[in-house]
Amino acid sequence: MDCDKCGDEAVLHAAYSGLHLCESHFRRSVEKRVRRRIREDALLADDATPEDPETWVIGLSGGKDSVVLTRILQDTFAEDPRVELVALTIHEGIEGYRDRSLEACLDLADPLGIRHEVVSYEEEFGLRMDDVAREDPEGMAPCAYCGVFRRDLLSKYAEEFEADKLLTGHNLDDEAQTALMNVLEGDVSQIAKHFDASLGSFEEREDADEAFVPRAKPLRDIPEREVALYAHLRDLPTHMAECPHASEAYRGEIQELLHGLEENHPGTRHSIMAGYEELAAVVAERYRGEGGPDLGECERCGATTTGEYCRKCQLVEAVHEADAGVDAD
Numbered sequence: 001m002d003c004d005k006c007g008d009e010a011v012l013h014a015a016y017s018g019l020h021l022c023e024s025h026f027r028r029s030v031e032k033r034v035r036r037r038i039r040e041d042a043l044l045a046d047d048a049t050p051e052d053p054e055t056w057v058i059g060l061s062g063g064k065d066s067v068v069l070t071r072i073l074q075d076t077f078a079e080d081p082r083v084e085l086v087a088l089t090i091h092e093g094i095e096g097y098r099d100r101s102l103e104a105c106l107d108l109a110d111p112l113g114i115r116h117e118v119v120s121y122e123e124e125f126g127l128r129m130d131d132v133a134r135e136d137p138e139g140m141a142p143c144a145y146c147g148v149f150r151r152d153l154l155s156k157y158a159e160e161f162e163a164d165k166l167l168t169g170h171n172l173d174d175e176a177q178t179a180l181m182n183v184l185e186g187d188v189s190q191i192a193k194h195f196d197a198s199l200g201s202f203e204e205r206e207d208a209d210e211a212f213v214p215r216a217k218p219l220r221d222i223p224e225r226e227v228a229l230y231a232h233l234r235d236l237p238t239h240m241a242e243c244p245h246a247s248e249a250y251r252g253e254i255q256e257l258l259h260g261l262e263e264n265h266p267g268t269r270h271s272i273m274a275g276y277e278e279l280a281a282v283v284a285e286r287y288r289g290e291g292g293p294d295l296g297e298c299e300r301c302g303a304t305t306t307g308e309y310c311r312k313c314q315l316v317e318a319v320h321e322a323d324a325g326v327d328a329d
């Protein structure tokens with residue numbers, strides 16, 4: 001097939017738009033959609049100046065999504081003194097997995113001259129995900145622990161680096177899956193939180209909770225397959241292996257469901273997100289008015305929490321206790 005724009009050989013047929021695109025027009029199309037999302041989300045505040053720039057911390061895992069996001073942001077803002085980029089990699093302590101993806105992060109960030117910071121569960125919490133998966137004191141999937149630990153470190157270091165925004169590489173498939181899971185679980189407050197935490201433009205979110213560094217997902221209009229193709233065509237350093245502890249069974253089911261729907265009804269993911277965002281904006285507005293639970297500080301680590309100890313500190317303690325019990329046997 002030929003490119004609908006120039007007649008060169010097409011590398012992609014996007015069924016949802018009907019377009020065939022060659023390499024050059026496909027790359028431009030991805031970059032254009034990411035930049036439009038940044039504009040529409042009002043990511044760069046009007047009052048950012050070269051003297052008082054915004055700091056954007058990017059969660060860089062070495063997977064295709066965060067690598068593509070980092071590369072496009074660097075291409076877009078390298079010459080813009082109103083933005084400073086900091087890449088932050090979380091090392092979970094997973095044998096044979098994270099060390100290799102860390103190499104991909106270094107291969108990307110070093111030549112581009114991006115400030116790159118690495119923090120680990122081992123240094124921060126005295127544990128590795130391999131230990132957590134083995135001990136499993138709460139009878140949960142490994143990803144349930146890992147998600148709590150990762151969110152804690154991203155928030156902690158975004159604050160430490162005085163970030164104005166925390167950016168992650170979630171793509172259209174990730175977001176449509178989360179939207180569908182929230183709806184199917186009937187969790188309306190979660191839909192409100194999803195909007196205030198990372199959807200919608202910053203103008204719409206201005207009344208949202210200020211206890212956390214606000215998040216943004218500039219790749220959320222790009223389907224996963226296109227992110228992978230973009231990384232491949234630009235020969236970006238990525239680590240594609242799957243984590244040995246990957247365990248989000250419900251998300252996997254939703255992913256399969258969405259693949260089937262998209263194949264039979266191209267554009268399903270886009271229409272889910274269009275409707276969900278509009279709905280989430282209304283729900284967020286309503287929930288903000290009602291006020292949430294009282295937020296305080298964790299007595300152990302000082303993180304924002306509704307209880308005496310935050311969830312991360314509770315889980316860290318449970319893993320250490322289980323580990324000590326095994327050692328004592």
Ligand code: SF4
Nearest residue numbers: 142143146243245246
């Ligand atoms: Fe952590 Fe699960 Fe991701 Fe592995 S797949 S890094 S355990 S969240």
